[in-house]
Amino acid sequence: xxxxxxxxxxxxxxxxxxxxxxxxxxxxxxxxxxxxxxxxxxxxxxxxxxxxxxxxxxxxxxxxxxxxxxxxxxxxxxxxxxxxxxxxxxxxxxxxxxxxxxxxxxxxxxxxxxxxxxxxxxxxxxxxxxxxxxxxxxx
Ligand code: CMP
Numbered sequence: 001x002x003x004x005x006x007x008x009x010x011x012x013x014x015x016x017x018x019x020x021x022x023x024x025x026x027x028x029x030x031x032x033x034x035x036x037x038x039x040x041x042x043x044x045x046x047x048x049x050x051x052x053x054x055x056x057x058x059x060x061x062x063x064x065x066x067x068x069x070x071x072x073x074x075x076x077x078x079x080x081x082x083x084x085x086x087x088x089x090x091x092x093x094x095x096x097x098x099x100x101x102x103x104x105x106x107x108x109x110x111x112x113x114x115x116x117x118x119x120x121x122x123x124x125x126x127x128x129x130x131x132x133x134x135x136x137x138x139x
Contacts (some may be wrong), residue, residue, distance in 0.1 A: 005035070006082040006119045007128040008090075012070035013113035020073055023116060026103050027077060030089050036076040036129070036138040044068040050131055059112065066112055074132040083125055086118045 010023050027034075042050065047067040054060050079085065091102025094111045098104040108115040119125035129138055 003122045003125065004078055004080055004082050005122075005129065006077050006086045006125045007117075007132075008075050008077055008086065008119075009117040010073040010075075011113065011115055011117060012066065012072055013109055014107055014115040015071050015073060017107075019107045019115065023103055023107060026089065026106070030079075030085070032077040032079045032082070032086070034075055035078045036133045038074050038132060038137075039071060040074065040132075041071045042068045050128070062112060076129045076133060076138055083119055083122055087120070090116050090118045 008027070010020050014020065014023060024034075044064055047064045048055075051060065051063055051067065054063060057063075077086065089103060091098030091104040091108075093104075093114055095104045095108035095114060098108065103116050104114055119128055
């Protein structure tokens with residue numbers, strides 16, 4: 001059964017460019033409620049662990065280096081059909097292919113520096129939320 005939560009990160013490129021407010025506005029505007037949120041910075045080891053599923057991909061090293069290059073904002077979001085609707089809201093991984101009005105079309109720079117992360121399944125949403133937030137931090 002689908003859950004009503006997903007997990008997101010505002011990535012280092014978007015934090016650096018002061019896009020946190022603009023991105024959160026779009027997230028709230030799409031009907032998501034923020035149930036947990038944290039401004040933090042990942043070590044290379046933590047970024048490597050978070051993206052472990054991509055460890056065999058050619059871009060893994062670049063991804064880990066980039067995701068630990070500056071602060072990020074991590075959040076758990078709540079809404080009906082949270083995971084699928086959020087993927088639609090953020091748009092394609094490559095901003096050049098992201099539909100107009102999506103977060104990546106508005107704020108992303110490239111396939112790697114793509115402004116936001118969004119969970120790809122309910123199972124990963126739970127795993128990723130648990131990675132950043134303890135039980136008392138995610139009511
Ligand atoms: P994200 O949704 O966080 O999940 C995996 C990330 O890997 C993705 O966003 C991109 O930031 C990154 N990524 C995916 N494809 C590429 C690529 N071809 N080159 C560099 N980074 C990529």
